[in-house]
Amino acid sequence: MTTLDARFEQALTDVKALAEKPGNMxxxxxxxxxxxxxxxxxxxxxxxxxxxxxxxxYDAWASLKGTERDRAKELYIELVESLKSGAVS
Incomplete structure (x- = not known):
């Protein structure tokens, strides 16, 4: 498992433990x-x-067409980190 994969797996765990549920968007x-x-x-x-x-x-997913999988993982990790810090809701 690469470092990116490990960080992505951790973000998947972290998102389930957020203090507040994120908004629909x-x-x-x-x-x-x-x-x-x-x-x-x-x-x-x-x-x-x-x-x-x-x-x-489906539309949200399709809007990312052409985004490399590793880039999507990085963006996911960044979003979860911002949710954990309270910067985004």
């Missing part, structure tokens, strides 16, 4: 960065109109 960003880091570019069919949450999640 931050949760979407975390979701999208996680998906990009673990699966790469968005794939599959975009959810339909009836699945509003699924549509927003």
């Amino acid at each position: 931050t949760l979407l960003r975390l979701y999208a960065l996680y998906k990009q880091a673990t699966e790469g570019d968005a794939h599959g069919d975009k959810p339909g109109f009836a699945d509003i949450v699924g549509k927003y999640k």
Whole structure:
């Protein structure tokens, strides 16, 4: 496991232990960065109109198209660190 992978795994643990639940937009960003880091570019069919949450999640993930997996991990780690310090909610 690389140092980046270890830091990413730690961020995955840390995000679950946050004192406050992040806002919806931050949760979407975390979701999208996680998906990009673990699966790469968005794939599959975009959810339909009836699945509003699924549509927003898919759109957030698709907005990261072309972002390298390691870069997505770095961005995820940075976001979790800012949440831990209270800089973002």
